[in-house]
Amino acid sequence: MRASTGLVEIIGLTEKFTFNPKEGIDNPVMVITDDADSVPTPSPRLCVLKREEGESYGFHLRVERGRQGHIIRKVMSGGVADCSGLQDGDRLLEVNNCYVDDVPHPEVARKIKLSGHQLCLLVLNGEEYEQTASRGQDLRDLVKAHKGESCKPPRLCHITRDPVSGLGINFTPVEGEKGHFSVSLVTGGAAEKAGVRKGDRLVWINGATVSDLTHSALSRMMKKCGNHITILVIDSESEKNYLRQRMPILPSMAVPHNLPHRARKLHLLSGPEGYGFLLRLERTPSGRISHVLREMDRGGPAERAGMQDGELLLEINGESVETLKHEEIVDRVRQSKEQVYFTTITSQGLEFYTQLGLSPLLFCEDDAAEEEKESSARASETEKSVQKEMDASDKSRLCSLQKGPLGFGFNLSCVPQSPGTFISQVAFGGSGQGAGLLVGDVVIEVNGQNVEGKCLEDVIMLVKEGGHFLSLLVMDKMSYNEEKQTDTLTRDVSKQEEDKCEISCL
Missing domain, CATH: 2.30.42.10 (PDZ domain)
Structure with missing residues (x-):
């Protein structure tokens, strides 16, 4: 539609009329169309990926020269990512409800790998992403507009039975909503002290999603739980918002409360005689073969960093040791020269997370912090330090x-x-x-x-x-x-x- 002084020209029509502002625009020959120059609002997409044990998600995540954002590439035809709607060239905006566009690539990849068998990705078409970036539009605002009302994160709460009041929690089926259970508490009881709140909805219990459970099956689980129980809960309003957005509520999104075991990040500075500890490959009481930290030198770098005898090594400089051989770990320590970062956990802690079906790296406490802040959205995570191997002829x-x-x-x-x-x-x-x-x-x-x-x-x-x-x-x-x-x-x-x-x- 093109405007001239006093006239409105209707494309495709030969008849013209004089527009009188006092009469408004209610005229049978006037057709209102969108401005040709208007830019459609970018529309992010939510992709929920579920994989089986041993199966990959079926895509690559890249950071490329000359392009902004975390780019989805090599989506395997018929794979998990392909079936979820993920497309080559998509830009990643959120991982498990956490904004990642401005987060370094190694940390984003780490979040994905720690998610387990289910993953929630918010993406934007590559062309729309580049157009949005070129206009200087804030992508955070775009995400907020797409999601509407904000959702509070779920809470992962570990409850220890009180000798008098027990676990201090009961679950009631929500009328008309199959697989949904509301929480009722004993005031001042064990559950309330563990971070559960009145009116919460139960999402997950000891590794089992409650949407698949009947009330009788849930009651049987409660009777067999013994003196401890770990549950994932969320307030009812946030649960509605997650459901409206068709977003799953996952443990990897949760804020931890009262967990009995946490992985620890240790920073060691080498001394004149090295780091002052032994690394041994041992079979733990559960039968698992693990890299175990032993024999810390009194007053040495390892002891000063807080290392404890018998702890299991999970990461070195942000890299998981799960698939590394003993010699490869030793080489990485030597390559670190004057300093190294370890992530460790006790043998009991590893068993705790294994039984829940979670990675022990999801909730890692940083020993360098002065105090733990469980009210934050996530405990601090170690970045995976990636040293690129350059071509031999390239001196950069x-x-x-x-x-x-x-x-x-x-x-x-x-x-x-x-x-x-x-x-x-x-x-x-x-x-x-x-x-x-x-x-x-x-x-x-x-x-x-x-x-x-x-x-x-x-x-x-x-x-x-x-x-x-x-x-x-x-x-x-x-x-x-x-x-x-x-x-x-x-x-x-x-x-x-x-x-x-x-x-x-x-």
Whole structure:
């Protein structure tokens, strides 16, 4: 529809009329159509993936050069992801109701892998994502508008029977809603102390989803539970919102309350004689073969970090040790040089989560924190530090850092009034040194974005925007100058993508 002074021209009609504002627009020859220049509102999609034991989700998650966001690639035809509606090129906005567009790739991949056999992804078509980003629209606002009313996270509560009042909880079927149960509490009882609230709805009990249970089956489970029970609950209003959005309520979304066991993150700084402990491959009482931490040196780095004899090793520098051989773990410790991050748990703790069908890494307490905050949406998670193997002829290095007690452990500098940034100082024992940064290194990229032509202030701003995680592509000064002089820094586009992409097969 095109407007001219005093006239409205109707495309496709020959008749014209004079528009009188006082009479309004109720005219039989006037056709109201959408403005051709209007932009349709992007529409995120919710994809719920369920896989069987030993089955993959059937897609790759990538971060690619020159493209924003976490990109869905290689969706296996007929696989779990394909059947859920996931498409090649989709951008990932949320994992299990947690916004991840601005979260580093390793942490996003970790969230997916820890989800277990069920996964909830909110995605946006690739073209719509790029259009939204180009307009500068806040993707968080888009997600909020799509979801409507916000949902409070569920709570995973462990209840220990009180000698007098018992578990202090009862479940009643919700009238007209099969598989739904409301919670009633004994005031001041064990359940209430464990974080259960009056009016909560029961979602999951000791690893079993209650939507599949009758009231009599639930009652039998309660009688057999003994002195302990672990349940997933949510307030009734949030449950309605989850159901309206057709979003499953999963333990991986939960805030933990009163859990008897938690995995711990330990930060060890090497001493003159190493880290001061032994790593042994042992059979635990349950029959499981595990990597066990033993014989901490008195006053040594391991003991100072809080390591306890007999703990099981779950991760090294954010990488799961489940599929690693003993020698491979030892090599990774040696490659860490002056510092290493371990995630550990007791043998009893591992059995606790195994019986519930959950990963012990879902709820990991950080020993560096001054106090535990169970009211937060999630306990802090360790990032998987990924050191990329570069082509032998490529002298650039990709360094992945996680902020520690010394920050990122390096300083940036530049030549006054000139573009180009370099590492001017590396703190001993800091994250920068552990990642392999050296004084004099020229910074080429920050979190995948080229910064060769940017001023120091802009580079520092990009570093801060990355939060607690940082990826730097650097090159020693001599090699950088040689590359610039021979104009060989720019490589074939396909090789750049292969070298610089972060990929996780999920």
